[in-house]
Amino acid sequence: MKVLVTGVAGQLGHDVMNELAVRGYEGIGSDIGETYSGIQDGSKVTTMPYIKMDITDNASVREVLTDIAPDVVVHCAAWTAVDIAEEDDMRDIVHSVNVKGTRFIAEMCYELDCKMVYISTDYVFDGKGIEPWSPDCKDYHPLSVYGSTKLEGELAVSELLEKYFIVRTAWVFGKNGKNFIKTMLEVAKTHNRLTIVNDQIGTPTYTFDLSRLLVDMVETDKYGYYHATNEGGYISWYDFAKEIFRQAVENGHLEYMEDKVSIIPVTTQEYGISKAIRPFNSRLDKSKLKEFGFAPLPTWKDALSRYLKEIEF
Ligand SMILES: NC(=O)c1ccc[n+]([C@@H]2O[C@H](COP(=O)([O-])OP(=O)(O)OC[C@H]3O[C@@H](n4cnc5c(N)ncnc54)[C@H](OP(=O)(O)O)[C@@H]3O)[C@@H](O)[C@H]2O)c1
Secondary structure, eight states: OEEEEEOTTSHHHHHHHHHHHHTTOEEEEEESSSSOOSOOOSSGGGTSOEEEOOTTOHHHHHHHHHHHOOSEEEEOOOOOOTTGGGSGGGHHHHHIIIIIIHHHHHHHHHHHTOEEEEEEEGGGSOOOSSSOBOTTOOOOOOOSHHHHHHHHHHHHHHHHOSSEEEEEEOSEEOSSSOOHHHHHHHHTTTOSEEEEESSOEEOOEEHHHHHHHHHHHHTSOOOEEEEOOOBSOOEEHHHHHHHHHHHHHHTTOGGGSTTTSEEEEEOHHHHOOOSSOOOSBOOBOOHHHHHTTOOOOOBHHHHHHHHHHHSOO
């Protein structure tokens, strides 16, 4: 199986490439840079084939996909800076990356008759209520530019293709990039009091674990919409921060002990304005994974524990 992965300089693409290597599949990575620009961690992705492809450039997408003729495209590239996406002068570029770029890739997958995986987000929903969102729920009401462009990307894929997997995930963390865990560990070095919201509820997702599921999926023809995060229940960002520091201390990082860093739960309103409106209810219902015979991801606490051993802080 020949698999083209977009966004390999980001969190998820990096781990998808390594998972392909573990299983002996031919992985070709791409991103916007001339050469692979992710972390040099000695993993397979750093030496696997790489090709520059700006997904907003249709000619480039056509040329690369025609040359490679992949069996599968795992499309991880996206505009993911949620707050910057709200700035008036950024909307066109966000739309180009998340909508046009996705459509260009989907059009080529149609022409080449190959499978496409599109990674999407809980932000396609409005986050109202407390019920988990089902993957086949069509009650979309994105609250942000990021959410609405990711939704348009989804629709482009599902309208054009039959052989697609649209996998919505949330609260992503991986070795190769910025995320909430790294931010917490960094900010706590210079602040002894952190306020963290406790009314946005979801579940974290380790890209290492999600990558395994994505490769499991492309080995099948069980196409459609899925939700995938780690298991272990629904939590708030405050709960997540508490566990990050608890495990960091357990690993010997005594600088994160409660008497040195206090974590204060606050509501989103108390926390203050952020540019993008974030959903309160990011509970994703993942039961469809089991129904279709896919192994669920490990718990988020287990994922966090493995992650903290992988990164330096
Ligand atoms: N991060 C989350 O919490 C989260 C939550 C739910 C869903 N998702 C989705 O999961 C997927 C993977 O997320 P991630 O966290 O791995 O993202 P990421 O770390 O931001 O990686 C995305 C990659 O895409 C690249 N890219 C941006 N514009 C491009 C273009 N025009 N052509 C080619 N590549 C381009 C980025 O390059 P630059 O860095 O140079 O821009 C970056 O290397 C995305 O589809 C995202 O929407 C993420």
